[in-house]
Amino acid sequence: MVDLFEKLKTNRGPLGQHSQIAHGYFAFPKLEGEIGPHMMFRGKEVLNWSLNNYLGLANHPEIRKADTEATQQYGLAYPMGARMMSGNSTIMEQFEAQLSEFVGKEDTMVLNYGYQGIMSVIDALLTRHDVVVYDSECHACIIDGLRLHMGKRFMFPHNDIENCEKQLQRATKLANETGGAILVITEGVFGMLGDLGKLDQIVALKQKYQFRLLVDDAHGFGTMGKTGAGTPEHFGVMDGVDLYFSTFAKSMASIGGFVSGPENVIEYLRYNCRSQIFAKTLPMPIVLGNMKRLEMLRTMPELKDKLWEIVNALQSGLKARGFKIGACESPVTPVFLSGGTNEAANLIIDLRENYHIFCSIVIYPVVPKDVIMLRLIPTASHTLEDVNRTIEAFEKISDKLRSGIYAKSQIAAMV
Numbered sequence: 216m217v218d219l220f221e222k223l224k225t226n227r228g229p230l231g232q233h234s235q236i237a238h239g240y241f242a243f244p245k246l247e248g249e250i251g252p253h254m255m256f257r258g259k260e261v262l263n264w265s266l267n268n269y270l271g272l273a274n275h276p277e278i279r280k281a282d283t284e285a286t287q288q289y290g291l292a293y294p295m296g297a298r299m300m301s302g303n304s305t306i307m308e309q310f311e312a313q314l315s316e317f318v319g320k321e322d323t324m325v326l327n328y329g330y331q332g333i334m335s336v337i338d339a340l341l342t343r344h345d346v347v348v349y350d351s352e353c354h355a356c357i358i359d360g361l362r363l364h365m366g367k368r369f370m371f372p373h374n375d376i377e378n379c380e381k382q383l384q385r386a387t388k389l390a391n392e393t394g395g396a397i398l399v400i401t402e403g404v405f406g407m408l409g410d411l412g413k414l415d416q417i418v419a420l421k422q423k424y425q426f427r428l429l430v431d432d433a434h435g436f437g438t439m440g441k442t443g444a445g446t447p448e449h450f451g452v453m454d455g456v457d458l459y460f461s462t463f464a465k466s467m468a469s470i471g472g473f474v475s476g477p478e479n480v481i482e483y484l485r486y487n488c489r490s491q492i493f494a495k496t497l498p499m500p501i502v503l504g505n506m507k508r509l510e511m512l513r514t515m516p517e518l519k520d521k522l523w524e525i526v527n528a529l530q531s532g533l534k535a536r537g538f539k540i541g542a543c544e545s546p547v548t549p550v551f552l553s554g555g556t557n558e559a560a561n562l563i564i565d566l567r568e569n570y571h572i573f574c575s576i577v578i579y580p581v582v583p584k585d586v587i588m589l590r591l592i593p594t595a596s597h598t599l600e601d602v603n604r605t606i607e608a609f610e611k612i613s614d615k616l617r618s619g620i621y622a623k624s625q626i627a628a629m630v
Contacts, residue, residue, distance in 0.1 A: 229580065241563070246573070250274050250468075252597045254573075261573040262601055264591040269438050269546060270518040271596035272508055273468035281507035285500035293499050299486075302496030310506050311473070317513060318436075318444050318461075319453045320475035324484055325502075327494050329462030329472030333431060334360035335490035336460065336474050337400070339483070340429075341366060344395030346386040348379065348426070350412065352405050357431060366395065373405075376416045383424045397425065403432030403446025404439065407577070407590070409543030411439075411446055418455030427457040437466025437512050438546055443519050467508040471497050521595040522546060525602060529593050532606045538613070546594075549577075550609065552587040554616055559587045561621040562612055570608040587616075 227234060234242065246263060247255045250273040254263045272278050294302040311323040326332030337360030341347065347361060347368040361368055367389055369382035379399075386397045401412040417428060432445045440448025445461065447453040458480065462472040474484065485491070511518065526546045533540055539551040554562065556578055563576045577588040591605070615621060 241560070241576070244573075252594065252601055256567065256573055259568075259571060261567060261571045262604060264572070264574040264593070264597075264605065266594065267434075267465040267592055268468045268594050268596065269466045269522055269592070270468070270512065271521075271594050272466070272511060272518075275511070277511065278468075278504065278507060282500060282504045285503035289499040289503075291498045291500060294496055296496070297492060297494060298496040299492050304496075304499065304502070306499065306506075307496070307502055310502055310509075313506065313509055314473050315475055317442075317509065318459050318475050319448075320459060320477075322478040322481035323473050323475040324481050324488070324491070325497065326472040326474065326488075327491060327497055328470070329433060329460075329464060330356040330359075331490040331494075332472045332474065332488070333357060333460050334363065335488040336429075336458070336484060337361060337398075338363040338489065339487040340398060342395065344390075344393040346390050346393075346395055346397050347400060348382045348386050348397065349400040350374065350379075350402065352408070353400060353402060354406065354431060354433070357400055357402075361400075366393075374410065374413050376413055376420075379417065380420060380424075383420060383426065386426070387424055396427070398429060399426050400429045400431070403430050403435035403449075404545040404547065406434045406547055407581070407588075408541055408549055409545045409547030410541065411435075411449070411544045414447055414452050414456065415450040418450075418452045421455065428455065429458040429460065430456045431460050433460075433462045433465055433472075434545060434547060436461035438519065438522060443512055443516070463505050463508070466512060467505060469505050469508060470501060471505065518595050522593065525593040525595065525597045525599070528599055528602045529591065529605070532602060533609070536606060536610055538609065546592065548591040548593060550589040550591065551582075552589070552613065552616055553585055554587045554621065555585055558616060558621040561624045562587065562616060563589075565615070565621070566608065566612055570612070572605055572608050 244256060250268060252263055253260055294304050296302040307325060311325055314323040315321060333356050341364050343365035345366050347364060349370055350373055351370050352373040369385055371379040371382045390397050399417060401417060403412055414430065430447060435446035437443045439446045442448065447456045447459065458474055458476040460474045463469040530540060530548055533550060541549055541551065543549060559576060559578050566572050575590040577590055582588050
């Protein structure tokens with residue numbers, strides 16, 4: 216028998232094995248100062264493309280005022296306790312009604328956290344007789360929710376609707392045998408690649424198959440659709456999405472999440488989502504702050520317009536200079552380069568230390584071997600000057616990568 220803690224000394228996990236050289240720089244970096252495009256990293260100002268502050272609300276004066284006043288009035292303790300027991304409030308119910316109206320659903324349940332929230336929604340909806348069909352690129356929170364599911368699940372390759380239909384055929388046969396139901400899960404905007412789930416085509420499959428559709432639209436809420444109501448609005452299939460989930464951590468630059476759908480289903484979830492029943496409710500300042508954020512999201516379309524001005528300038532500028540950005544149709548902007556782990560490390564150090572640009576970097580096993588993916592998140596707070604500066608820097612590091620400079624260099628001392 217092996218001691219549990221001794222075992223961890225030699226098996227640090229796929230990410231933890233790099234912790235000694237990665238911590239504080241490639242992993243767990245500290246961005247300091249006022250939230251925005253220009254922040255401090257290790258004592259230097261950097262142009263920051265790594266925050267999900269899509270609409271620039273994080274430090275908006277009206278948001279800061281609302282957050283401050285709500286905290287002064289209520290503190291961070293009220294309401295105290297789990298919502299089912301003692302933590303409910305009229306204000307929370309008003310907020311849920313506002314969300315329902317905005318996304319076009321009968322009812323909404325606000326969730327303490329998006330990640331645990333959707334896990335618990337999946338767990339509460341399904342029995343071991345039910346079958347799940349899901350996209351291979353679904354976020355980790357969905358995968359973790361499916362790990363709680365005791366029944367069968369079928370995965371289809373990313374956005375492969377033909378294969379999705381094949382999995383629905385398998386699921387239909389099995390559900391008929393078990394007496395269960397079918398749930399299809401996909402995303403509105405896939406947060407790594409920036410492409411959209413094919414919601415219109417999945418909804419169309421309802422004409423042939425009996426299933427319910429759950430969409431995780433964390434990156435689409437506030438950024439997609441005419442009013443910002445999300446990717447289902449973008450595709451014109453809001454009624455075809457049975458359960459709509461999103462988080463406040465992206466466009467609203469806050470914390471928490473919500474799930475919207477038919478009134479009877481949301482009522483069921485209120486009494487069966489374990490992550491909400493057995494956890495403290497959101498503090499009132501966060502609820503009131505989120506209500507202010509939703510108000511601004513709904514009544515200030517210029518925020519989304521500015522976001523898309525920056526998105527279009529960045530993505531068109533990158534493509535015009537020959538960069539590969541995949542099939543992104545959302546603000547999430549991946550830039551694909553070729554190189555190994557050592558090259559990736561030297562490239563990102565050069566980008567941060569010498570060009571003073573901070574963005575996230577993704578390497579194997581998240582992407583294939585010899586692929587380097589730089590992930591940029593444009594926001595309404597960025598400027599066209601920020602865009603031009605970044606594209607010029609990317610041209611220079613791309614030239615260095617092709618010339619072999621990063622391959623020859625040892626990983627620089629990060630000081």
